[in-house]
Amino acid sequence: MPDPADQALAAAITTPLPDERVAGVELVTLAELADRAGMPLAVLEAIEREGLLVPRVAEPEPRYAARDVEVVQAGVDLLQAGLPLGELLDLARRFDTAMGEVADDAVELFARFVKDPVEGTAEDGAQAAEALVDRFQTMLPATSKLVAHRFRQLVLARARARLED
């Protein structure tokens, strides 16, 4: 029988944060997304195939969150600044390889130091489920904030070192 705490966590991972729940999110087709970002559809199709853009709803037709336009727009900003798309995609692939390892470790830390203790101390499955989802929804944005902050620090430090060369 599936563990209720695991089920709740699985549901939370599918739609990580309350404001990302499908009900409250505007959904658009890839063509609409391309239109809003001012990008050729072919480029978004390629980015989607590369796994860098994930539909929020797959059936019957893939739909994307309109707020993904911000993410796409960030990519457009880099392209307009002069970065070639081919180099950017290559960097994205290498980023995925490098960060995938860190992400695995982060998930492992959650399992060992949050999930196991919560399940070991909760009075019942329902309480454990509630506590886990609550911690997950706190930790995901916190982790994202830390990673973004640290990456920014790293980029600036490396840029400084390059200029001093």
Add this chain to the structure above:
Amino acid sequence: MDLRVHTVAVDSDAPLLSHLPDAGGVVWLRQGEGFVGWGEAARIDAGTGPERFSRAAEAWADLLESVTVMDDVGIAGTGPVAFGSFAFDDRSHGSVLVVPEVVVGRREGVTFLTRASATDDLHDTPPAPAIVAEGPAPRGDRVRYAGSSVPDVLWLAAVAAAVDRLEAGELEKVVLARDHAVWSKEPFDARDLAWRLAERFPSCFTFSVDGLVGATPELLIRRLGKRFESLVLAGSARRGADDVEDTALGEELLGSDKDRREHDLAARSVYDVLGPLCDDLAFPGVPELLRLDNVQHLASRFVGTLHRADDLTALDLAARLHPTAAVGGTPTSDAVELIRELEGMDRGRYTGPVGWVDRTGDGEWGIALRCAQLAGARARLFAGAGIVVGSLPEDELEETRLKLRAMQGAFGEELS
């Protein structure tokens, strides 16, 4: 002014490039053999239009009428030799044949020197060539990016547009190329590029003609007497990090319907031209794998004997073959039209024939792939990819990115 041309054997086993004193000279090298040449005893500007090849061939034939030759060696490539490079598109400029004043050549282990001048008295033996360099000069300044004619976002969209047209059945294959401009604080030296290319791609033809420098694995035509050979490359994959991955990528390439279709169209386009000129030309059917430093290709080799050699020089054969489906597409005229519509740049002599022809019509012509057009401290690098139904634009973009990196390496650029 009539030319006097004198070829003598010389005693040198130094790399041919070490004899080249002039960055503007010509180079045609493979596995240590070939030619370097410098100075210009004659220059034939071939102009534009489909008749650029025949115009050049006629001017070369006319020039030979008035040449006095003293050839002490008498093998292919001795006596007067013209080095040429032709534009891909009928509308593009730059097609040229150059007859250097001095050529140092090596063929089947024999090294020779040919001097062409209007004043040579032919009895005066030319001096042995000096050694002027032992390798590429280290770069004083790094290589810097200077943008592309078409941003690669738009190039990717152009590939997608081409795939739509292919799926609509308008044509079967089209090759789309893009460029990558670089600059530096000091001029680029074609010889340094040639040194690095010859070292990195020993099985390719390293060439430099009138500022177009590159290394091509693609032998459009070699004609020696009645015998000819042509090597068609189309369909490619990257090299693996180790033997296991490398073999797997090769097997995948050989088994890929998309790549086989692309390859067969290219092979067929060459067979259709050469087949009628001889009795014995076999269609290989199943391609082989040709592995280079950075990429592996599907390859088909055609070897045949011409009915008669005296009316078709190597240059004439190259002209008939150009553009093959490996650089244009299928059908040719539709593909060239689509390239004009979608590519958004002038290819110049990139993907055009490059090579040499001697006074007997023997010669070797490759297709100018993996090359750069030099202009002082600026250069344009090129790469292209064959598009067929099922091609994914991002994969084609990646393929051209990897091909461009091979040339960037030849410029001495350090790549992460």
